[in-house]
Amino acid sequence: MVTSDYTHIWDCCCDHGLLGSALLSRLAAPNIHFVDIVPELTNKLENKLQRFYPDSPSKWKMHCLDVAALPIEQYEGRSLVIIAGVGGDLITQFVNAIHQSHSATNIDFMLCPVHHQFTLRQQLIQLDFSLKNEVLVEENQRFYEILLVSSPTDKGDKHSKISPVGELIWQANTAEQSKITVNYLNKTLNHFQRMQLGNNADIQHIIDAYRSVSI
Ligand SMILES: C[S@@+](CC[C@H](N)C(=O)[O-])C[C@H]1O[C@@H](n2cnc3c(N)ncnc32)[C@H](O)[C@@H]1O
DSSP states (O other): OOOSOOSEEEEETOTTOHHHHHHHHTTOSSEEEEEESOHHHHHHHHHHHHHHOTTOSSEEEEEESOGGGOOGGGSOSOEEEEEEEEEHHHHHHHHHHHHHHTTTSOOEEEEEEESOHHHHHHHHHHTTOEEEEEEEEEETTEEEEEEEEEOOOSSOOOOOOOOSSOSGGGOOSSHHHHHHHHHHHHHHHHHHHHHHHHHOOOOHHHHHHHHTOOO
């Protein structure tokens, strides 16, 4: 899903840096940025990158900072911000903060939240982001929604709307993918039904939204 039209790709919350390194290996963009807030991790990763990518045609840079303070404005050209493997509630905060400080810049975000997908989608809809692509993957019996979205532009481009529960993710082309979508829908519905029973939360609208998904 990472196309070649970006000058900068930001692997945010990069941890061990596996994702950014894969992008660096395949020269996915002229500049790959690694961002994490823990100095021990960034120091270790920087040493590793120096060892393995000393003369890479794609440049790389290590940033030890809070993703909410991403310095996109200091770098010219189009940016793709990737945030994967952290909670959807935290990703919601990061996207809000980045969008607020760069509201005039069109930025693409690739987001892979752990839980809280509905909350994240609600926020993206509220911010008037548009959908470029979304997929559902299963790995080690865990399900991941991956959303490629774009912050609003004033150019009047045609936008695809983001659905609160997803749309493309439910469209399967193979028997295997079809099984994944059915299992994920059941798991998601069970989760919200348990939650409603457990703490009397008024989440009927979420349950109804997932019930209206047709596979
Ligand atoms: C579970 S790892 C994610 C790993 C990787 N992105 C992946 O998908 O495999 C979470 C990482 O997020 C980092 N992190 C948490 N809060 C952060 C913040 N506010 N800014 C930057 N990094 C943060 C942590 O230090 C940790 O390395």
